[in-house]
Amino acid sequence: MAIQTFTAAQVLTAAQMNALQGNDYNQSVSTKTTSYVLVAADKGTRITMNAVGATTITVNTSLFAAGDTLIIQNIGAGTCTVTAGTATVTTNGSLAVPQYGGGELYFTSASAAIFFPSGGKSVARNITVFTASGTYTPATGVTYAIAYITGAGGGGGKLSAGAGGTSSVAFAAGTVSATGGAALNHNDATILYTYAGAANSGYGAGFANADASGNFSSSGNAGNGAIIVAGGTVTPAVGITVTVGAGGVAGTSGSAGGTGYVYIEWYA
DSSP, rough: OOOOOOTTTOOHHHHHHHHHHHHHHOOOOOESSSOOEEOGTTSSEEEEHHHHHHEEEEEEEOOOOOOOEEEEEEOSSOOOOESSSSSSOOOSSOEEETTTEEEEEEEETTTTTEEEOSSSOOEEEEEEESSSSSOOOOOTOOEEEEEEEEEEOOEESSOOOOOOOOOOEEEEEEEEOOOOOEEETTTOOOEEEEOOTTTTTTTOOOEEETTTSSOEEEEEEEEOOOEEEEEOOOTTTEEEEEEEEOOOOOOOOOOOOOOOOEEEEEEO
């Protein structure tokens, strides 16, 4: 039941006492099937969202006081997001409450609250793989991601081999880049055989050389792309640019470097 108000000299009845004690063990529950704006009477109660689609529970100022609490839980298939209306709502987790998730909303003042998420859904590790440039769009509830970025390998050959392209992820706080590998040019070499860097390997191309008489002389490899691991804050449903570097072009009688790749790790 909602919090009760008593006046001086009022007689506390057995029914009222039973109801108050019952709330300690069987909290009053109101079920919502559409987005909802909290009201003062929700203090000390449990709000249960049960909707198929996405919903919100909005928190406004001047309804609650410091120390007030209420429980929010979601049993519907649609994600319910605790949303700051005129009040401020902070959390160390996520304000997006998935099905069978929930948490406590604790007010530090009439205009500020903290949402403490509780259990209810296991968190799974996910990997999004980019073998070509594209856009990473974080899923609902995802606010942080880790990028594994590999630049492209350099090309090899005579005269005109090119360096590998840079791979990068454009986090909001700044772009993180892995540079491509250097090219390997042998201007005077007779190339006996060459091999390219495999696609999405970041490896530089290689070849074997011969001297002026055609005898085996040496072999060489262009540079591999750099490997960078970095994390960054992301915003659900807001895409960020992912660039996968192209392999360095082949020189005369040579081979191209391997293209880069980007893996993005996220949890939901």
